[in-house]
Amino acid sequence: MRTVLYDEHVKMNANIVDFHGWDMPLYYESIIKEHMYVRERCGVFDVSHMGDIFLTGSGAEESLMKLFPSDISKMKEGDCLYTAFLNNDGNMIDDTIIYKFNKEKFLCVPNAATTDKILDHILKNKTNNCEVKNSSSELSCIAIQGKDSVNIMKNLGLKFPDFFKFYEEKGMIISGTGYTGEIGCEIIIKNNEAVNLWEKIVDDLKKIGCGPCGLGSRDTLRMEKGMLLSGQDFNSDKNPYEASISFIVDNDHNYIGREKLLSNQKPERIFRGIIMNEKGSFPRHGNLIYDESGKEIGIITSGSISPILGKGIGLGYINRNESKSDTSILVGIRDRKFNGKVSRPRIVP
Known part of the structure; x- marks a missing residue:
């Protein structure tokens, strides 16, 4: 395409x-x-x-309240909102931005790789009096x-x-x-x-x-800036608490995956940033993270060089008790382990 x-x-x-x-x-x-x-x-x-998927009609807002952990009813006309579609396990299918034109017209912008999946998810779960149009x-x-x-x-x-x-x-x-x-x-x-x-x-x-x-x-x-990439940093296998975006969750309404999500608000591993200390050490998706004793404590989901820092950086999931900023860690790259430290997901302020 x-x-x-x-x-x-x-x-x-x-x-x-x-x-x-x-x-x-x-x-x-x-x-x-x-x-x-x-x-x-x-x-x-x-x-x-x-993607560009429009939801219109008297049931549009009700449908979105069911589809998202965020309280869509709090949006004002002309607002954009970052949130995520969840499955029945409370895990994120895709993140998205919602545009509110009025109470009966909204736009969802899903990621390219998931547009068809999200369209199907919306159609299966929308309420009555909600028309869905894929204008992508x-x-x-x-x-x-x-x-x-x-x-x-x-x-x-x-x-x-x-x-x-x-x-x-x-x-x-x-x-x-x-x-x-x-x-x-x-x-x-x-x-x-x-x-x-x-x-x-x-x-x-x-x-x-x-x-x-x-x-x-x-x-x-x-x-x-610590922004998630759908399909790489999560793939229907992480919830908003694990991905460090719990700010999208508003539990004052019923939504898909709510019960499972409520039972997993303190996951074992959470999304964090990694800054490498050694030259030539550039983390890649799938590299394992270790503590200083060599025990595995996490995994890299995204990695590259930071042009601003001039160092290798990564994003990934690390054991909660090892997730404090500036904690020393090791990242396995190819056949050796390189020194680094933990940071907040937003690596560059």
């Missing part, structure tokens, strides 16, 4: 890779260079592979991230949205959201208007020495 911006990526000599069935740019020039665009000034991402093939999404995104939006003649708020203008849905830990926004737009918007943004970025960014830098950016 390809987004409508695929030809634009090819024109810019992007390195294209298969990402869950989508031909997407991994990088244009280099992952580190594109990472620094966002941390220092601004970059733009094609995230049109993400009709819409594109462009993410402008970094402090200069304010100026880029100004040049486009668009108001910069408040954090986790959204508004509609000229058929676009413009939200103060992102996956980089920086100030930024995401623009959901009709497919036939996406190329023109992309070209304008890229032209403006070139004027300040920046440009488009691929999935490679999106991954390193989110890792530095």
Whole structure:
């Protein structure tokens, strides 16, 4: 599958890779260079592979209250909310952002690899008087991230949205959201208007020495900020307490998986960050974590180099009693163990 911006990526000599069935740019020039665009000034991402599922009707809010551990009724019109779909065991199927237009219209944005699974989950569990429409093939999404995104939006003649708020203008849905830990926004737009918007943004970025960014830098950016990656940091096998996002749970209503989740609020292992101490030690998914005596105490689920720290970093699950920040640990990489320390999931402040 390809987004409508695929030809634009090819024109810019992007390195294209298969990402869950989508031909997407991994990088244009280099992952580190594109990472620094966002941390220092601004970059733009094609995230049109993400899903777009609308729920409408008098039963829309009731359906979402059943589907999520978060209390959707507390959302105001124009709010965005980060939360997660749970299975009957209280484990996360996927994380998502919810947009509330009004009490009878909501948008869910699931991850690319799980859109079909989430659509099926919604259809099986929605209440009466709730219509569900998968608009994923009709819409594109462009993410402008970094402090200069304010100026880029100004040049486009668009108001910069408040954090986790959204508004509609000229058929676009413009939200103060992102996956980089920086100030930024995401623009959901009709497919036939996406190329023109992309070209304008890229032209403006070139004027300040920046440009488009691929999935490679999106991954390193989110890792530095401790953001979960669906299918890698969890895969229907971790609950919000394990994943250190208990803030999404509001137990004052009934939702799928509630009873199981209530019985597992203090799991044995929790999601934490890892900072490596030795040069050339870059953790990878599946690497084991050990205490200083060599006892296994956890596992890495995401790992790379941090361009900001100039060190290897990782995210993963570690025994609760070994999870305090600055605790010394070892990570098994290839055939030896490397020194590191525990941090909060948000590794780079």
